[in-house]
Amino acid sequence: GENVEQHPSTLSVQEGDSAVIKCTYSDSASNYFPWYKQELGKRPQLIIDIRSNVGEKKDQRIAVTLNKTAKHFSLHITETQPEDSAVYFCAASPYFQGAQKLVFGQGTRLTINP
Amino acid sequence: DTGVTQSPTHLIKTRGQQVTLRCSPISGHKSVSWYQQVLGQGPQFIFQYYEKEERGRGNFPDRFSARQFPNYSSELNVNALLLGDSALYLCASSLRQGAVQPQHFGDGTRLSIL
Numbered sequence: 001g002e003n004v005e006q007h008p009s010t011l012s013v014q015e016g017d018s019a020v021i022k023c024t025y026s027d028s029a030s031n032y033f034p035w036y037k038q039e040l041g042k043r044p045q046l047i048i049d050i051r052s053n054v055g056e057k058k059d060q061r062i063a064v065t066l067n068k069t070a071k072h073f074s075l076h077i078t079e080t081q082p083e084d085s086a087v088y089f090c091a092a093s094p095y096f097q098g099a100q101k102l103v104f105g106q107g108t109r110l111t112i113n114p
Numbered sequence: 115d116t117g118v119t120q121s122p123t124h125l126i127k128t129r130g131q132q133v134t135l136r137c138s139p140i141s142g143h144k145s146v147s148w149y150q151q152v153l154g155q156g157p158q159f160i161f162q163y164y165e166k167e168e169r170g171r172g173n174f175p176d177r178f179s180a181r182q183f184p185n186y187s188s189e190l191n192v193n194a195l196l197l198g199d200s201a202l203y204l205c206a207s208s209l210r211q212g213a214v215q216p217q218h219f220g221d222g223t224r225l226s227i228l
Contacts, residue, residue, distance in 0.1 A: 100217075101170055
C-alpha cells in the first residue's frame, strides 16, 4: 500500500524567512496531494492541494511542487508569520478499490520565531 | 456555510465498552470518511462512505464499523474498546466520491479509554 514519508519532523525559522517541508510517496497510482495545517486542539485545515497533472501551484505565500518521476512533493511557505506556527501534514491519495483515501505523513511541527 | 460537525467533542469510556461517534457533512457533500489520529501522528484512514455504501476500508479490525444515512450523515461504531483505541476520531466530507475530491475535516471526537 501507499506510504508517505515527511521531513523534517520539526522546523524552526525566523519570522520573515521561508520554510520548506518535503514528502515522498511510494504508490505511483497516487494522483492527488493535499497539505493540511493543524493547530493545537483544532481540525486539520486544507491549505493547498495539487493534482498529478500539475507540477506547481501557488496561493499567496504558499506553494506546492510535485515531481512525479521522483515521487516527491514539497510545501513552500514564504515570508513566514507567527500565525504560521502549527503542525503541517502532507498526504497522498491513491484511488483505492473505488475509494479515495488519504495517506498522511507523520507531520512537521513548524515554529516561527519572532 | 456550516462545516463538518462531529459529536460528542469528548468521550471517556472504559475497556470493553462500545461507543458511537456522529458526523454531519458539509451541506451538499455526499461522501464521508473517518480517520483515527493518535497523538503525535498523522490521521489514519478507517472508512469511506458514499451514497450510504462502504466504498473503502483501512487496516482496522472488525470491531470498527460505520454507516451512512439518507441525509449523508454518518456514525462510527467501535466495540470492545481497547486502551489503544484512545485517539482523536476525525470525520471528513467531500462533494462526491472521486479520485481528486478535497476532503474537509471536522473538529473530531477525542476518545479516552480508561
